[in-house]
Amino acid sequence: xxxxxxxxxxxxxxxxxxxxxxxxxxxxxxxxxxxxxxxxxxxxxxxxxxxxxxxxxxxxxxxxxxxxxxxxxxxxxxxxxxxxxxxxxxxxxxxxxxxxxxxxxxxxxxxxxxxxxxxxxxxxxxxxxxxxxxx
Amino acid sequence: xxxxxxxxxxxxxxxxxxxxxxxxxxxxxxxxxxxxxxxxxxxxxxxxxxxxxxxxxxxxxxxxxxxxxxxxxxxxxxxxxxxxxxxxxxxxxxxxxxxxxxxxxxxxxxxxxxxxxxxxxxxxxxxxxxxxxxx
DNA sequence: TCTTAATAATACTATTTTAGTATTATTAAA
DNA sequence: TTTAATAATACTAAAATAGTATTATTAAGA
Ligand code: FES
Ligand code: FES
Numbered sequence: 288x289x290x291x292x293x294x295x296x297x298x299x300x301x302x303x304x305x306x307x308x309x310x311x312x313x314x315x316x317x318x319x320x321x322x323x324x325x326x327x328x329x330x331x332x333x334x335x336x337x338x339x340x341x342x343x344x345x346x347x348x349x350x351x352x353x354x355x356x357x358x359x360x361x362x363x364x365x366x367x368x369x370x371x372x373x374x375x376x377x378x379x380x381x382x383x384x385x386x387x388x389x390x391x392x393x394x395x396x397x398x399x400x401x402x403x404x405x406x407x408x409x410x411x412x413x414x415x416x417x418x419x420x421x422x
Numbered sequence: 423x424x425x426x427x428x429x430x431x432x433x434x435x436x437x438x439x440x441x442x443x444x445x446x447x448x449x450x451x452x453x454x455x456x457x458x459x460x461x462x463x464x465x466x467x468x469x470x471x472x473x474x475x476x477x478x479x480x481x482x483x484x485x486x487x488x489x490x491x492x493x494x495x496x497x498x499x500x501x502x503x504x505x506x507x508x509x510x511x512x513x514x515x516x517x518x519x520x521x522x523x524x525x526x527x528x529x530x531x532x533x534x535x536x537x538x539x540x541x542x543x544x545x546x547x548x549x550x551x552x553x554x555x556x557x
Numbered sequence: 558t559c560t561t562a563a564t565a566a567t568a569c570t571a572t573t574t575t576a577g578t579a580t581t582a583t584t585a586a587a
Numbered sequence: 588t589t590t591a592a593t594a595a596t597a598c599t600a601a602a603a604t605a606g607t608a609t610t611a612t613t614a615a616g617a
Binding site: 427428429461463464467481482483484485486 | 574575576577578579583584585586587
Binding site for chain 2: 589590591592593594595603
């Protein structure tokens with residue numbers, strides 16, 4: 288079971304690559320594909336999604352490409368995970384539809400997981416693209 | 423994205439139910455199904471797996487059923503997650519096959535996730551069936 | 558204005574995981 | 588020897604994941 292999905296991972300790579308460019312330049316998908324060796328079509332879809340969500344600006348036409356909108360320090364790993372994997376849910380009750388005797392209140396398992404989940408979130412929230420750029 | 427899969431969840435319910443029985447009795451699948459409202463066939467497969475893995479003993483034939491082998495305090499949530507979901511992997515590199523420039527050593531993302539993952543493990547490891555029985 | 562180099566949008570497909578069902582065999586008590 | 592239980596295995600349906608393919612749109616620049 289993977290915590291990070293493939294598209295989240297690809298997005299991280301691409302964003303780090305873009306953030307490394309001097310002067311927030313427009314970067315072409317082809318460029319990223321060549322340097323980071325990611326699958327082109329799939330990466331396009333990922334970048335499009337990032338653009339729709341406001342992480343990137345896309346510039347069509349000749350000389351076009353994608354450019355960062357938000358600063359690398361403002362893009363958290365958890366934002367990307369949420370974008371591509373949906374909100375990470377440590378505590379979802381899977382019995383709900385079927386017959387959950389105690390939707391959340393009083394459910395010890397969920398209560399414990401919730402506490403742990405909060406601490407996990409706090410830590411994950413500190414990971415940003417900027418914090419990953421030194422590597 | 424769910425952290426706990428459905429079969430892990432069902433296993434937890436079933437084990438708590440069994441642990442609550444006085445005297446580590448043999449419990450029949452039908453009984454669990456009725457009380458916990460879990461899908462019978464699917465639950466059977468789950469219990470069989472728990473038996474193969476040494477959590478339960480199965481007694482065939484008339485008067486048979488499943489019984490706990492390990493004490494409720496000795497069954498950790500993480501054991502069950504590992505059994506049904508495979509080891510939770512916070513740090514798998516998904517680029518590996520494709521061209522990972524730095525398998526783990528020097529990869530900041532993995533390094534950070536590894537540290538967080540360890541703390542998460544420590545906390546999850548404290549959740550046992552026994553610790554969930556009061557609810 | 559026409560060509561061209563770029564992305565956009567959308568639909569399709571293949572694989573894997575998840576969740577469940579069905580069938581047949583085995584066992585042991587009564 | 589009947590019967591009430593599980594075992595083992597194979598099958599299936601649905602959802603998530605990881606892509607691919609096709610066609611449309613845009614804007615720079617000769
Ligand atoms: S069983 Fe539903 S919240 Fe615990
Ligand atoms: S990219 Fe492979 S370990 Fe980081």
